[in-house]
Amino acid sequence: MKKIISGAALLLLLTGVLTGCKDAKQTPAPKVAYGDPDKPDVVVIGSEIEGMYLAKAAKDEGLNVVVLDPREQPGGQLIQGEMQFLDEPSAEGGKSLLQGRVKELFDIYKQGSIRKSGEFRDYYNRLAADIPIDSGVVLTDIAIEQDSATGKRKIGSISYRTKDGQTKTVTARYWVDNTDFAALTSKLGLQRIPGIETVFPGSKPKDHMASSLMMKFRNVDWDKFRKEIGKLSKKEREEKFGETTTVTDTFTWGFGKVGSRFQPSSPEVFLRGLNIINQLDGEALINALLLYNIDPANPESVRKAMENGKRETERVLAHLRGELPGWENAELNGFPNYLYIRDYDRYETEYVLQGSDLMSGKMFADNVSIAGYPIDLQGTIEHTWGERKGIPDKYGMPLRSFIPKGYSNVFVAGKNVGSSAVAYGSARIQPNTALAAEVIGIMMAKAGVGRLLSELPEKELQKLQQAIDKQYGIKVTGVKGKNKIADLTDEQIAQFNAGKLVLP
Template identity: 25%
Template sequence: MDMVRRSSYKELETDVLVIGGGSAGVTAAIAAAREGVNTLLVERYGFLGGTSTQVLDTFYGFFTPGSHPRKVIGGIPDEVITNLKRYDAMLIRPNTYGAGNGITYNPDILKIVWESLAMQAGVQILFHALAVDVETDQGRITSVFLATKSGFLRVRPRVVIDASGDADIAALAGVPYESAANGPVQALTTTFRLLNVDTQRALQISKNELHERMAQAIVEGGYNLPRKEGSIHITPLPGTMATNMTRVVNIDPTDIEQLSWAEIEGRRQALEYFRFLKERIPGYENAHLAGLSVQIGVRESRRIYGQYRLTREDVLAARKFDDAIAQCGAPIEEHHSGADTRWEYLPEGETYHIPYRCLIPLHCDGLLVAGRCLSADHDAHASVRSMGQCMAMGQAAGIAAAWAIHHHTTPSEVSIPSLQNRLRQIGAILD
């Protein structure tokens, strides 16, 4: 974009600009607005929630795995759950693979819950807007350019929170990162829901038996099932089951041509897994395909380099940090290019800390990241990317951004004790 055209754009100013209305971004926007700063939330779809409403129907990471689950996420995320309960739109269930209890919900109700909490906090929401460029001055973002149905908009923020999932803003601003260009990233998944399932009969089929029947169907021929495992679970809706089965591998989610192909392949696989369930698994004989995920689910794309980089060793050693803003007990869950998934667990009941420094990108003042684009290596990312942790990171980023504005400083200079005290005051669980 040339500067002549840029100068004619409609301009907006805000204290905090949040890019991406997923679990991390909405929570960040709510937290910042409640701290008394003007907050603009930009989302490319026409609803909030990101993966939580586009792809999945379960929050993971709220509880530690194991025989004695412990709740490790609190604050604004608790309000989300409370509002879902009000609509009788959630349930708690064991994770299929032992990754801790999951909170399964109705994604359409969640869209309204996210929206209501954001509006009540005073967040300004811009739907159908995509961040496409930035301007920087001496290492600080001065403008973010949005493509919209109304034309291009130029937003001048004091602090930016990149909750795009793909670290789009950080990458545009020159922040170093790792991506598919540096090594394999996790597989992508198109989810789907089934109606008219005889859930009583379907639930009699164990995980192991389901996988055995998959393997048998593949050997006998007639089914193309790349992932020889996967899960299907109950939902708050009677007779409705939701899946996490398909696997599209060797894709760079930041490459538009590869991502486009992945969308097509994911839907093709979804239809094949549906056919398998209907023909081979009791309880699904009269099932109907009720809906595909709005977009294919992306687990991993860009991971920035921040002031600290969370590592595999940190996760498995349950390491603690002085600048903790959240904790996580989720296992390393790597959906690699093979037919199975690699799981590695922390010691029973243990958690590790997520350092605030993982949200502060290198070489860019006035920018925070929140969600799955945080600073972490591949294996650590495979644990910390759960939506519970993304919400907790967003909560911390929003409060930190507001603190920086109130104190006329940058996010990297935020008082850690002040940030932690405020997080505890609103219900976050740091230890």
């Protein structure tokens, strides 16, 4: 049953989302105007939700922020791809690690007030309401300069072509790559971080984890679905549907055997276990249809994958009708406008997170996020099922993993986080990098006008961390994570970091 939240309570929660305060009644810090409003302090390339948290945080702290989006419509994975099965990071024992604005989103989500695509779109629009977004742009020139003060490189300006064909040039203090195809960082002369091909070797010199097309259905009898599965013993559920199969009022997981019994129409598609979200009123959304060999930087590749995914979704519908109780009368409920791009090229940052950092619960002096989630590596066309490498307790994500190597005024957000192929299996989860982005946005403003965030010494970063804790209740220091690989040898740790070892 849908949990009803009063209009006043919903308004209070949404106010908390948009202000990022500990409590919606708290008065936000006074805004300080920096620079000329026609010359933004921060330019965010791409409109994925993680970078929009950065943009909102920086804007609320007084910075002038604009978004230049290479995609035709804003919202990325969450809105256009409708990847609205939200994964929650937690420490060992199940304690949630959510903090900041993204926690408020999850609170409303779990209460049932945001479940449908239109509700997510409304949320996104409120978040981005006062941030200019220019969609459909093409980056044409990046002016890279040598920073005499630091000896590092920096971006001085970016020229771009608008959707209507105008050519414009913008300058800024900070630049952020917030795309799902490294639209900015791929042009900066950086080294690509070795990808999933190092873990699942195949015939291609470089590879990426599968993308997905979210599958939307209606006329699902969720109550029958839950009750009929719940009647089965654990052994019966596992024999018929697969290990860990569970259906709650809100989610499902497991159902690996349902996926394995499906016969894909081509090697380019694959049905894995079913992660299903109850969107209420008979609507359901499934994250399970994997699509291989997609280049998100190539519109034609994306278009073909969308067509393949839509055709396969029709075949999946017939399969689910025969496999799942309560799905006998299910129907298609439309399609997303875009794919869920799980993995693409990432480029070297000042610090590249390793799997052993995660599993040892490592914390950093320049933490900008406290993260957690199983190291979940989705498959490739030659290794379809993927693999879970280990389950960390909690770990830190340092500011340096969001600064492209050798650059003083460029940052990355979301999927562009500097992490090895193994570490990316956990680090990529949206709330982990959303919190980091929000903290970075706040820090950009609090660092002041005369110097860049990347230049701050450790002691001053710690003062910013403490100020953020006091003002926003976001704690990224003084946290300890459990070391779950203390008994491994150096050789075993090296094997784990290379993806050659699976931990219990």
